Amino acid sequence: MNMKKVLLVTITLLLAVSMCFCGGKKEQKTTTDDSKNIIVFANNAMSEKFSPFFEESVPDLRIVDSTSVQLLYANRNGSLVYKGIEGETIAYNGTNYTYTGPANLVVTENADGTVFYDYTLRKDLKCSDGVALTADDLIFSLYVFCDPTYDGAASVFSLPILGMEEYRSGMESLFSLLSAAGRNNKDFTYWDAATQNAFWADVDQAGVKFVQDIADYCVAAGYANAGDPIGTTMGVWGFPADASATAADVFQIMYDAYDGDLATLSDTEKATASLTSLMNNYDAYTKGIKTGASADYVKGFQKTGDYSVRIVLTEVNAPAADLMDIYIAPLHWYGDKAQYDYKNNKFGFPKGDLSMIRAKTRTPLGAGPYKFVSYENKTVYLEANPY
Structure with missing residues (x-):
């Protein structure tokens, strides 16, 4: 198991x-x-x-x-x-x-x-x-x-x-639209470049915390050893990485595994904290954006x-x-x-x-x-x- x-x-x-x-x-x-x-x-x-x-x-x-x-x-x-x-x-x-x-x-x-x-x-x-x-x-x-x-x-x-x-x-939330568009999006119909850059910077810092939260949980539960490289610890969670990998590297592996679906990634993989709860400005991205009738x-x-x-x-x-x-x-x-x-x-x-x-x-x-x-x-x- x-x-x-x-x-x-x-x-x-x-x-x-x-x-x-x-x-x-x-x-x-x-x-x-x-x-x-x-x-x-x-x-x-x-x-x-x-x-x-x-x-x-x-x-x-x-x-x-x-x-x-x-x-x-x-x-x-x-x-x-x-x-x-x-x-x-x-x-x-x-x-x-x-x-x-x-x-x-x-x-x-x-x-x-x-x-x-x-x-x-x-x-x-x-x-x-x-x-x-x-x-x-x-x-x-x-x-x-x-x-x-x-x-x-x-x-x-x-x-x-x-x-x-x-x-x-x-109608969709700005979070959903930004997430689906990806960090390389060039279509700024519903937001500007500054908003997009701020969003992904927030996601990236939250991703590091998200991975660390999972690693801390694994150690506290006795499934990993304190002091192990985070890539080793995250292998217990199903996302192994090299010993030199950082939390940011592991989050990218998780992001790729979920094809950029941040919501599903968070719901499926969270230990004690969701990805959005670790964002500094999540509320700014929860408003609905009208995209049609x-x-x-x-x-x-x-x-x-x-x-x-x-x-x-x-x-x-x-x-x-x-x-x-x-x-x-x-x-x-x-x-x-x-x-x-x-x-x-x-x-x-x-x-x-x-x-x-x-x-x-x-x-x-x-x-x-x-x-x-x-x-x-x-x-x-x-x-x-x-x-």
């Missing part, structure tokens, strides 16, 4: 433990001091991304699970609970358990091949600041997860949702009531309910209510600009069982959600 497979197994086991401890998508059970209602998470592996949109590490996910809610919870068998409001009683190992959750889901397969996913939210879901979650918060969250510039882990946009392709076409809204995202939303798929898709089991993030905290007008295709933020959402990455707020209090020195302090 190579190093990356070992790491994958390790992360999977950690995630399983995390889900058992926090309740994951399920019933949250966390031990706390009832006199203070305080819980403390401390972990050096935190990447400080506690947003329900952009969490990266397992420790980050624990914070998100503690402060936010997902559409549906899962039972002990791992299946989603479709009747979260009234509850479902399901047997597990000979014992009946009753499960409740934030919402109900009714799935309807139509004669024309389309499929309706009708979600109804509980009316008593309240964020830790006392503001209730409604259909508008779900609509807002869906549009963030499906924005053309979204670069988090969720993949709702990959589903055959009515109008999704038309909405996401005609696109729709103003997703036809398949339909608000059907104050607490209900329909998502329309153009065809049957087996994992759809799981992929759409997103966190419901409060519009009033992560977005801008003044920019939300459902009837006029305004969804709480400018399309192609997630900067206001990214700005709240280290200060989460939601309707989970706990309220974020503070963060310092790889330690997060939470208290019980009073609502």
